[in-house]
Amino acid sequence: MRIPRLRGWPLTFALAAVTGLSVGPFYWLLTATTRKDDEIFDWPPSLLPGGSLGDNLDRLDRRIGLLRVLGNSLLVAGVQTAGALVVALLAGYAFAKFRFRGRTLLFGLLLSTLVVPEQVMLVPLFTMMTDLGLLDSYQALILPGLCVPFAIFLMRQSLAALPDELLDAARVDGAGELRVLWSVVVPVMRPVLAALAIFLFLGSWNQFVWPLIALRSPEMHTLPVALATLHGNQNSSDYGAILSGTALSTLPMMVLFLILQRQFISGLLAGATKG
Template identity: 40%
Template sequence: MTAHAAGGPITPARRARPGRLLKRAAVSLLIALVMLPPLFPLYWMLISSLKGPEELATTPPTWFPGDITFGAFSEVFSVVPFGRAFLNSALIAGVSTLSVLVTSVMAGYVFAKYRFRGRDVIFWAVVATMFLPPIVTLVPLYWLVSTMGLADSYAGVMLPWLANAFGIFLMRQFIADVPDELIEAARVDGAGEMRILWKVITPLLRPALVSLALFAFVFYWNNFLWPLSILQDDGKYPVVLALSQLLSYSTSVRYQNVVMAGALIASVPTILVFLLAQRAFVQSVSRTGVKG
């Protein structure tokens, strides 16, 4: 029996199959190698939080905990008011992110679809603020918030971040692609400007809004310098400031697993937000890449 009779004719597709498999394996290996550096700190936090103090002190360090223990996770909440700090961060990041979405859509709509004197000058002046280092605006912002009587308050922490230049720029770019005919048709039907904005335009911006919400939430969750400057009451500290309190225990091997457990808990919300938003984020990037 010939090879043709046993397995059928050897077509070009069958000859190319091993090459395709090899190419896929090479691509998978390359992706794995690229993913290892950013994922390694997360892995190290996880295994260190599951180790006991004795195992953390061993040299060389072990790559997997021999005796898994979860005591460090409960100890985090007894060493510092971590639960309260977690809620503080959720409040600050949540309200700030929601405000950025609303103000960015409204300002982006005005800059994209309205014609008025000085529009471009104002828009590029707003964009220019993106290039100011945060340390430059720290003292003026602190003076402004303090003179308003909002120092050491949740409102004082959130006030400077209720609008965002990057968000306005991003929404303006996306809204500019919405056909003017669609807006005019809504006006002919009797829709007001706010109804057009929230009922007609905003549903078309879903990938961009999700991407902006992702960036804003991660930034406000991890924001350290401004809360440190404006807050004095540790009961109002966000989670990043609570982590800085935990770092005072890191000099002792006994508490290194507690520090790692706190860092891991603080990372969970941003990881979950990214996992939930990744599909819309990829759609936003893909849409941006095919413009023009």
């Protein structure tokens, strides 16, 4: 019995090392939020928390309006994620279960947009929002993220594996397409939707370049844009406030992942358990 245990030590050591490399920077971030600026870059770094967390959060709130920018980010990310899930579900269902002229061409065009860098679309998107009069508004941040090609592709691939007999049985019972979608498709696709919701929320929450371009008023700033305003030169950047805001920005994503953790893991493993 000893030999198998000895053989497992290298793997255990490797996993412990990888875990340490992953958790170490995050732990340093958490402890750095509790220190003064001149203590953050001490070498060797202290592993114990300091006593300046309250001061850092107070400066952060006074400079960017912490609750306001958190509310802006939660509103934009929440509405955009919910809308993108609805669009992805409807479009994926249409591509997977309906036969119509031009379906293959449309789906190919959709996939082709995956190779287009986001930066290429900034100028046309800015021009479009200017013509619509939507700059410096929540609509300018939310609308461009409602159609996510990757999300539609993932839903289409997942729904393609759903047996048509299951949908036909619901239709025979008198259910319309929306009823079939809500009562049959959504419960079966719940793990995929949960996994997709986490990815969409993460992308929307961390979005920086487009909100920086589209927003003019500080009152409309999301958290990443507001934190960027705290950067100055090397002598004027408020690192305590910046690191405190960075640590706070991880909380909504951690809470969402904990809520959807079981469904998220099921969604990631769904393809591996088939066949």
